[in-house]
Amino acid sequence: EAGRMLARGGRGAAAATLYDAAIAARPERRDLIFACVSDLHDFGAAAAALDLLERHCLPSDRAATAWAVLRGVLLADLDRLAEARAVLEDATEAAPHEAAAWTNLGMLRERCGDFAGALAASDEAVRLAPDHPQIRLNRAVLLLRAGRFEAAWDDYEWRLRQPGGTKLPVETLLPTLGPAQDALAGRTVLVWHEEGFGDTLHFIRYVPMLAARGARVIAWVPRALARLLAAVPGLDEVVTDAAALPQYDWHCPVFGLPRVFATTLATIPSAVPYLKAEPGLVAAWRHRLPAAAGCLRIGLAWAGQARPWVPGFALVDARRSMALADLAPLAAVAGVRFISLQKGPAASQPPPPGLDLFDPMADVTDFADTAAIVAQLDGVISVDTAIVHLAGALGRPVFMLDRTDPCWRWLSGRSDSPWYPALRICRQPAPGDWASAVRAAVAALNGLRSPAASG
Structure with a gap:
């Protein structure tokens, strides 16, 4: 726990020292090595994580696909792309049924400029693990970055199936809208802040489009955004208190709004300004x-x-x-x-x-x-x-x-x-x-x- 606190606080070197001692005390706990390495990686200490992995892993560990995938990810995070690609290519050859190796290879190939190879690897990962949210999300990001929005939105919604992915019931998630211009007449839609401030500022542009379909729109956002967004056209109410959410018929996280309108590169609502300073x-x-x-x-x-x-x-x-x-x-x-x-x-x-x-x-x-x-x-x-x-x-x-x-x-x-x-x-x-x-x-x-x- 002390090591995790140090890693979370950005003190990777100090955390690595504690993890070294823990591993030395329990060398038979091979799972402990992977847990410590993953912890350092999660909180930004990729170099310390790779050092720990390479010093403590035995030849038998190195034969495992999990070791290869983790090492490949760490090398990629350190921008050692050629080494990372070689490690992950070898992993998919040695264990062709391991979806984790394929999805990470897909992301790495894309960073190396090989979109066709990246998509092939991502498709294989999804075929092997069709119900894995992160693997679906990885393919979605690949497609989105290539501008293939229409092929990506369904996969992108899998982020909501991850732990903590949605604060609200999936049963009332706003569906993709059809051509009917009054599809939301008489309905209340709750649009909610999902991750960063910039994400909400980016996608709040869709609120007038919801209002144009007849919706009463409420935005649930952090207090830092509330005063600015109150003047967005078509927005009826802004709330900041999770304990006092008003009644609604449908809800939608801000990242889901492009999917609701089946947005493509050609149909991005790009008119500016859509925000106004008071x-x-x-x-x-x-x-x-x-x-x-x-x-x-x-x-x-x-x-x-x-x-x-x-x-x-x-x-x-x-x-x-x-x-x-x-x-x-x-x-x-x-x-x-x-x-x-x-x-x-x-x-x-x-x-x-x-x-x-x-x-x-x-x-x-x-x-x-x-x-x-x-x-x-x-x-x-x-x-x-x-x-x-x-x-x-x-x-x-x-x-x-x-x-x-x-x-x-x-x-x-x-x-x-x-x-x-x-x-x-x-x-x-x-x-x-x-x-x-x-x-x-x-x-x-x-x-x-x-x-x-x-x-």
């Missing part, structure tokens, strides 16, 4: 922001919400977040005043020399305040986090700094987004190469003209 807040923040004085005002966010309580999310966050120091090249862009939009622990990072960064975020109480700030900016530069979705929903120009293995929403091989017309993706050409992504953002920023220059 005019009174805009006026209040106008006097608290630095004057433009003929310069561009550009918002910056360099780290996402870590979510250390979610197993496995630490690795995702480590790949999508960067250090404020990585944005140092922005200081060379003339005629720009940078405004911090960063919340959380990363906000305490000092700006690199030459980067003049105004930070108003200590006085920000929720996303309504942040929206009032963003609405007055000429653009936003951010890693893949809620700020991207907020700025995109407000119709502001966004330059998103993205990792090599992006969230499915950003698709593959594109620098634009069908979700947000004013968004440009500045993606790493190789894992960890933030310098190239920042150079692309600098070039894009140089292409923007300040209000003074365009007048």
